[in-house]
Amino acid sequence: MRDPEATLRQHDLPVTAQRIAVLRAVSGHPHATADDLAESVREDIGTISRQSVYNVLNVLTDKGIIRRIQPADSPARYEDRIGDNHHHLVCRACGKTEDVCCAVGEAPCLKAHSHHGFKIDEAEVIYWGTCPACQKKKRS
Amino acid sequence: MRDPEATLRQHDLPVTAQRIAVLRAVSGHPHATADDLAESVREDIGTISRQSVYNVLNVLTDKGIIRRIQPADSPARYEDRIGDNHHHLVCRACGKTEDVCCAVGEAPCLKAHSHHGFKIDEAEVIYWGTCPACQKKKRS
DNA sequence: CATTCTTTTTGACAAAGTCCAAAACTCGGT
DNA sequence: ACCGAGTTTTGGACTTTGTCAAAAAGAATG
Numbered sequence: 001m002r003d004p005e006a007t008l009r010q011h012d013l014p015v016t017a018q019r020i021a022v023l024r025a026v027s028g029h030p031h032a033t034a035d036d037l038a039e040s041v042r043e044d045i046g047t048i049s050r051q052s053v054y055n056v057l058n059v060l061t062d063k064g065i066i067r068r069i070q071p072a073d074s075p076a077r078y079e080d081r082i083g084d085n086h087h088h089l090v091c092r093a094c095g096k097t098e099d100v101c102c103a104v105g106e107a108p109c110l111k112a113h114s115h116h117g118f119k120i121d122e123a124e125v126i127y128w129g130t131c132p133a134c135q136k137k138k139r140s
Numbered sequence: 141m142r143d144p145e146a147t148l149r150q151h152d153l154p155v156t157a158q159r160i161a162v163l164r165a166v167s168g169h170p171h172a173t174a175d176d177l178a179e180s181v182r183e184d185i186g187t188i189s190r191q192s193v194y195n196v197l198n199v200l201t202d203k204g205i206i207r208r209i210q211p212a213d214s215p216a217r218y219e220d221r222i223g224d225n226h227h228h229l230v231c232r233a234c235g236k237t238e239d240v241c242c243a244v245g246e247a248p249c250l251k252a253h254s255h256h257g258f259k260i261d262e263a264e265v266i267y268w269g270t271c272p273a274c275q276k277k278k279r280s
Numbered sequence: 281c282a283t284t285c286t287t288t289t290t291g292a293c294a295a296a297g298t299c300c301a302a303a304a305c306t307c308g309g310t
Numbered sequence: 311a312c313c314g315a316g317t318t319t320t321g322g323a324c325t326t327t328g329t330c331a332a333a334a335a336g337a338a339t340g
Contacts, residue, residue, distance in 0.1 A: 014305085014306050014307070014316095014317065014318070015306075015307095016305075016306075016317095016318065016319080018318080018319070019318090033296095034296080034297085035296090048319085048320095049319065049320045049321070050297090050320095050321090051297095051298085051299095051319075051320065051321075051322095052318075052319050052320070054296095054297065054298080055318075055319075056318095056319095068212075069212075070212035070213070072210035072216075073210070075295080075296060075297090076212075076296085076297090089256060089258050089260070091258070092261075098256050098258070100256075116229060116238050116240075116271075116272075117271070117272035117275075118229055118231065118238070118267070118269040118270065118271055118272070119269050119270045119275055120229070120267050120268065120269035121232075121268055121269050121270075122267070122268040122269075123265060123266075123267050123268075124265070124266045124267075124268060125263060125264070125265050126263075126264045126266075127258070127260045127262070127263050127264075128260065128261055128262040128263075128264060129258040129259050129260035129261050129262075130258065130259045130261075131256075131257070131258055132257035132258070135257075135259055154285090154286060154287070154336085154337050154338070155337075155338095156286095156287065156288080156336075156337075157336095158287080158288070159287090173327095174327080174328085175327090188288085188289095189288065189289050189290070190289095190290095190328090191288075191289065191290080191291095191328095191329085191330095192287075192288055192289070194327095194328065194329080195287075195288075196287095215326080215327060215328090216327085216328090
């Protein structure tokens with residue numbers, strides 16, 4: 001995120017210290033949970049309420065400024081990288097999340113299944129596995 | 141599910157009325173939530189505790205007899221159909237879930253991304269959209 | 281049938297998030 | 311620079327989904 005303040009103004013959002021700090025936190029800690037982000041923000045500007053973190057994250061998500069990902073058995077995580085159609089690789093053991101470029105180009109299967117009458121707007125892919133650290137732990 | 145009782149025995153699970161009823165409920169109500177299933181089971185055998193529903197669902201999931209799917213913003217849902225590599229189509233508005241055959245054959249991208257050092261064991265795909273009923277509701 | 285081991289039940293608890301009303305702040309006009 | 315209107319932020323209570331633990335009840339083996 002180049003300039004959090006400018007980003008907020010571009011979207012007609014009042015600029016507050018909390019919003020700037022949350023944006024910076026999301027930018028600096030990809031795939032962090034709301035709690036992690038609250039912690040970062042507190043280190044940054046001293047204090048913020050839990051509710052405000054949720055408010056800000058919800059507004060930013062609604063406006064499409066950040067993306068929320070919600071793997072099973074994990075609290076929601078947030079990221080900065082949007083619009084590049086990448087997917088995620090999640091460790092079953094520790095929740096570590098990594099980005100994976102979409103190998104197949106632009107949202108491959110979006111149109112293939114337009115039966116059922118659903119209007120599909122996103123194809124979400126999550127690769128489940130075990131991260132290197134947890135593989136090591138399990139062996140020992 | 142042909143014969144719930146036989147299925148339980150095959151997996152060395154003691155046969156109880158609750159387990160049989162939960163299996164039947166999952167079979168008869170694909171993509172139902174734990175609460176929905178508890179309700180079905182109660183209509184079937186009269187009464188069951190909330191905890192037992194969770195116990196049974198967890199055991200059955202661990203044994204691979206049923207599958208748990210956990211879309212964002214929705215409680216876990218359970219289904220009977222396993223081992224045929226199908227994916228899901230979820231309505232953002234009402235949570236309605238449908239099966240979608242995997243168009244691309246056997247777990248297409250599983251090997252493509254074996255970098256990162258992760259040991260990947262599953263590629264989960266969820267198509268997000270709006271079901272016909274909710275499209276109609278939104279328009280009116 | 282009786283014993284043993286597993287399940288079921290009951291009730292408390294935990295995590296993640298939302299709802300609500302009051303206080304504080306931002307923005308735009310003057 | 312200030313004021314007023316409308317948003318945000320805060321703090322606290324609450325909801326939902328699910329788990330933990332101990333006691334009571336049930337299934338399976340000999």
